[in-house]
Amino acid sequence: MDEEYDVIVLGTGLKECILSGLLSVDGLKVLHMDRNDYYGGESTSLNLVQLWKRFRGNDQPAAHLGSSRDYNVDMIPKFMMANGTLVRVLIHTDVTKYLSFKAVDGSYVYNKGKIHKVPATDMEALKSPLMGLFEKRRARSFFIYVQDYDENDPKTHGGMDLTRVTTRELIKKYGLDDNTVDFIGHAIALHRDDRYLGEPALDTVKRMKLYAESVARFQGGSPYIYPLYGLGELPQAFARLSAVYGGTYMLNKPECRVEFNEEGKVKGVTSEGETARCKKVVCDPSYLPNKVRKVGKVARAIAIMSHPIPNTSDSHSVQVILPQKQLGRRSDMYLFCCSYSHNVAPKGKFIAFVSTEAETDHPETELKSGIDLLGPVDEIFFDIYDRYEPVNEPSLDNCFISASYDATTHFESTVTDVLNMYTLITGKVVDLSVDLSSASAAEE
Amino acid sequence: MATTGNKNINSKLVLLGDVGAGKSSLVLRFVKGQFIEFQESTIGAAFFSQTLAVNDATVKFEIWDTAGQERYHSLAPMYYRGAAAAIIVYDISNQASFERAKKWVQELQSQGNPNMVMALAGNKADLVDTRKVAAEANATGFVLQLTCLQEEAQQYAQENGLFFMETSAKTAANVNEIFHEIAKRLPRVQPQNPSGMVLMDRPAERVASASCCS
Ligand SMILES: Cc1cc2nc3c(=O)[nH]c(=O)nc-3n(C[C@H](O)[C@H](O)[C@H](O)COP(=O)(O)OP(=O)(O)OC[C@H]3O[C@@H](n4cnc5c(N)ncnc54)[C@H](O)[C@@H]3O)c2cc1C
Ligand SMILES: Nc1nc2c(ncn2[C@@H]2O[C@H](COP(=O)(O)OP(=O)(O)O)[C@@H](O)[C@H]2O)c(=O)[nH]1
Ligand SMILES: [Mg+2]
Numbered sequence A: 001m002d003e004e005y006d007v008i009v010l011g012t013g014l015k016e017c018i019l020s021g022l023l024s025v026d027g028l029k030v031l032h033m034d035r036n037d038y039y040g041g042e043s044t045s046l047n048l049v050q051l052w053k054r055f056r057g058n059d060q061p062a063a064h065l066g067s068s069r070d071y072n073v074d075m076i077p078k079f080m081m082a083n084g085t086l087v088r089v090l091i092h093t094d095v096t097k098y099l100s101f102k103a104v105d106g107s108y109v110y111n112k113g114k115i116h117k118v119p120a121t122d123m124e125a126l127k128s129p130l131m132g133l134f135e136k137r138r139a140r141s142f143f144i145y146v147q148d149y150d151e152n153d154p155k156t157h158g159g160m161d162l163t164r165v166t167t168r169e170l171i172k173k174y175g176l177d178d179n180t181v182d183f184i185g186h187a188i189a190l191h192r193d194d195r196y197l198g199e200p201a202l203d204t205v206k207r208m209k210l211y212a213e214s215v216a217r218f219q220g221g222s223p224y225i226y227p228l229y230g231l232g233e234l235p236q237a238f239a240r241l242s243a244v245y246g247g248t249y250m251l252n253k254p255e256c257r258v259e260f261n262e263e264g265k266v267k268g269v270t271s272e273g274e275t276a277r278c279k280k281v282v283c284d285p286s287y288l289p290n291k292v293r294k295v296g297k298v299a300r301a302i303a304i305m306s307h308p309i310p311n312t313s314d315s316h317s318v319q320v321i322l323p324q325k326q327l328g329r330r331s332d333m334y335l336f337c338c339s340y341s342h343n344v345a346p347k348g349k350f351i352a353f354v355s356t357e358a359e360t361d362h363p364e365t366e367l368k369s370g371i372d373l374l375g376p377v378d379e380i381f382f383d384i385y386d387r388y389e390p391v392n393e394p395s396l397d398n399c400f401i402s403a404s405y406d407a408t409t410h411f412e413s414t415v416t417d418v419l420n421m422y423t424l425i426t427g428k429v430v431d432l433s434v435d436l437s438s439a440s441a442a443e444e
Numbered sequence B: 001m002a003t004t005g006n007k008n009i010n011s012k013l014v015l016l017g018d019v020g021a022g023k024s025s026l027v028l029r030f031v032k033g034q035f036i037e038f039q040e041s042t043i044g045a046a047f048f049s050q051t052l053a054v055n056d057a058t059v060k061f062e063i064w065d066t067a068g069q070e071r072y073h074s075l076a077p078m079y080y081r082g083a084a085a086a087i088i089v090y091d092i093s094n095q096a097s098f099e100r101a102k103k104w105v106q107e108l109q110s111q112g113n114p115n116m117v118m119a120l121a122g123n124k125a126d127l128v129d130t131r132k133v134a135a136e137a138n139a140t141g142f143v144l145q146l147t148c149l150q151e152e153a154q155q156y157a158q159e160n161g162l163f164f165m166e167t168s169a170k171t172a173a174n175v176n177e178i179f180h181e182i183a184k185r186l187p188r189v190q191p192q193n194p195s196g197m198v199l200m201d202r203p204a205e206r207v208a209s210a211s212c213c214s
Helices: A014-025 A048-056 A085-092 A122-127 A133-148 A167-174 A178-188 A194-198 A201-218 A233-244 A368-374 A411-426 B023-032 B095-111 B126-138 B142-159 B175-185 B205-209
Strands: A004-010 A030-033 A101-103 A106-111 A114-117 A224-227 A248-250 A257-260 A266-271 A274-283 A292-305 A318-322 A333-339 A350-357 A379-390 A399-401 A440-443 B008-017 B047-054 B057-064 B085-091 B117-123 B163-166 B197-200
Touching: A004 A014, A004 A266, A014 A030, A014 A233, A014 A274, A014 A411, A030 A233, A030 A266, A048 A379, A085 A411, A085 B197, A101 B197, A106 A178, A122 A133, A133 A167, A133 A178, A133 A201, A167 A178, A167 A194, A167 A201, A178 A194, A178 A201, A233 A248, A257 A274, A274 A411, A292 A368, A318 A368, A333 A368, A350 A368, A399 A411, B008 B023, B008 B095, B023 B047, B023 B057, B023 B085, B023 B117, B023 B175, B047 B175, B057 B175, B085 B095, B085 B175, B095 B117, B095 B142, B117 B142, B117 B175, B142 B163, B163 B175
Parallel strands: A004 A030, A004 A274, A030 A248, A106 A318, A274 A399, B008 B057, B008 B085, B085 B117, B117 B163
Antiparallel strands: A101 A224, A106 A114, A257 A266, A266 A274, A292 A350, A292 A379, A318 A333, A333 A350, A440 B197, B047 B057
């Protein structure tokens, strides 16, 4: 350890591992440590014994649930947009070869007390029971406008400048009712609140196009993909990338303490009495608690079940978005379900998550409307965790701290945070211009 | 992950063992027929594929090298995941590396798939030959010691369901042989693995033609 590194990375969460990989590929000398004896930090996937230790305080999971190691329960459950930024980063770094993905079966939205499939195209809109007969036709014309819209071809703009026209104005032009707007905004454009209505429509149109293109990409029932064995595979894959390019890995390093010089700049990290010197430190909020502040909290429930979420056409992997307005809340709620078909549970078992940005301290009551949709569960765990953001000035202390994973965000914000941090650290921009139009996937 | 189809077997093979035992050198010898005496750990290369024809099948090995993550015992579970075969390597001139090889076997037995084909490689076998002369001349116990280790390793392998060979990445002795033996021992009928897809930035042919990359 008694060496000098360009960068020491603390914590092996997804963000830290992506950064470690990018920096090692750049030729920087990287030391990557974690206080835990496993990869993934907050974004790890747990087996059953680990899950019990964490939430039940013992290591004796119920025997009827099957073998502990057949479980990979995400601590930060998220699906990836098939054409999204994370996929670009995976392809850009060539990390894809360590991973196998499967399309997610279904994408649903909660509307007036019921679950409906999210229509992604004009044709699906015509078939959707979400809307009445006339509304369907109006929605169809809107979908066609969005599908045809090409930023570089004014002929497709219908005489509107979407950088100025608001989403509300655009929607009004098609005469859509609030109900339709709600599922388009939250379940297709994936907005988290209703501010988008007053903002330029271009962003929403682009998001809708992304959704439709992602659905088309793998002919699944949703725009999402998800790795076999769970999201915990992602940090491991990026860590491997970093190691392949010379990064040094040390897990199980207790009490990593960041050391500063008189000017308050980082000079190294001490663990177990040894200090490794470095120019910069990259870490998650837990390694520098004095340089972050609490910005919110996430409430969630994790359920183990023996059946798919009811009313989702037996989807073995599915997401359901419950828009805030449908629940009378300030933030959307998410259901996320995966199963043995993605190798995250033994045959016949399903793992479901209900999560939201917490508005109270009582996750059980707060998450009830989501939990009620699950049907009977074998086991359920409740949890609230705090979210932190850095408050330091990296140019003064050379500490680069990631923000906590956000219930109300998604991989897009995860990857945006990472790319911004990369630019702060290196002064460079990652070129993500991979050709997704010709991107494809091979059956293994 | 071993899958079958017309006796084309794809199987993931991992290497384990102490730093310096010669894991990367064995792969380099097998895949490229090269040996580099004092090479720094190769940067950017830890994933190779190589195809072998055995009597009744064509086996495509997807070989994962440790990328140095073994140094501080920080290999990720992903490394073992789905491996159909493993070579546990020790350096015959280093008793401690043999002791640690046993630890790797235990680790594999707890993490890996129970039907995995495991080979124990006593590497740097060339060191016996080169030093034999000197050893005989000085009548030191060196050769004797190595011979003992060989017997111990053979017995250990037998008791723990591995097969054992002494190899040399330097002279190529037994290198192809150990991979061949693994290929022969791989189960011809594999349990159906759940098939996922691998994302690529170009259609189809890339995976098929990849022979070596990072
Ligand atoms: C604990 C937890 C649980 C969650 N559960 C769910 C869930 O069950 N279902 C669910 O849909 N989401 C859930 N989310 C949020 C979810 O991760 C994303 O909203 C959604 O999956 C978007 O996919 P992505 O992030 O893979 O797309 P990305 O690959 O990150 O995004 C690709 C592109 O999509 C656009 N985009 C997509 N979504 C958004 C968005 N929300 N905001 C801004 N731009 C976006 C961006 O323009 C970007 O260019 C959860 C988040 C957390 C923290
Ligand atoms: N004499 C001899 N040296 C070897 C042999 N195999 C590897 N080495 C040397 O041992 C050192 C470590 O080898 P390497 O493949 O990097 O080991 P790894 O850390 O297990 O991957 C290198 O200097 C190699 O040249 C061998 O069969 N004989
Ligand atoms: Mg090596």
